[in-house]
Amino acid sequence: MESARGFNPQPSLADLQVCQGGAELGQLVNANLLGMQCTQIVGRQVSVKSTPKAKKAPKPSKAELDEMTDNLVTRALEVEAILRRDFTSHHAALEDTRKALKAALQFIGDLHKLAEESDHLAGAIFQELLARHAAAAAAAAAEASSASQEADGAGAGGGACGPGRGTLHIGRARAAGNVPLETLTDLLTIDSMMAAAHEVCGLIRVKIEDNNDLGLATTVLEDCSGFFDSVEELANWREMDVMTLIEELRAF
DSSP states (O other): OHHHHOOOSSOOHHHHHHHHHHHHHHHHHHHHHHHHHHHHHHHHHHHHHTOOOOOOOOOOOHHHHHHHHHHHHHHHHHHHHHBSSOOSSOHHHHHHHHHHHHHHHHHHHHHHHHHHTSSSOHHHHHHHHHHHHHHHHHHHHHHHHHHHHHHHSSOOOOTTHHHHHHTSGGGOOOOSOSSOGGGTSOHHHHHHHHHHHHHHHHHBOOOOOSHHHHHHHHHHHHHHHHHHHHHHHHHHHHTOOHHHHHHHHHHO
């Protein structure tokens, strides 16, 4: 037909109606497809939003809370006896103690990682850190004493050994140089770990002489940290202040 008639640049009314109907049909199809996509998207969003949240654990019964309290009474006595730091006077002291425990456990973890990367036991590295810290403290004390004596003239004093002994853990001198720390890590890390090892000794009443003692110290640190977590949890269940609960535990 079209080849016989030739191309007609002016479309007929029927052609326009067909084109218009096709456009409307196309728009309708596109709208339906868009609606289906929107429905799928909305459905996905609703399904995400409607995901049930994890249920909170039910509140323990009074009998269970009493049992938890009784268990913490004994642990409170043990923790207070093993820690060298005060945690009973006020909230700040409690928070400082908890932070110190976490820092000590982090240090122990770093210490074991350093030991795994070398041929030395963690206990031996710990002893080396303590020995170097003691030597540095003794040198600083000797320098301060010498400066004071020069300022006051010829004064009577203990010299380098007197103040130095007071900085040594459990009063036993340690020989530095058994572990070449400089081959294991950088100087900044060594200085930081020296201070951290000294802090551990000042935090708990545990004699740390070898690898086995270090394992015991780690257990003590974990138990003390876990105790404070349990106290906080019980205080929340009983809807009371943490320090008030600690005072209650110590009163038994």
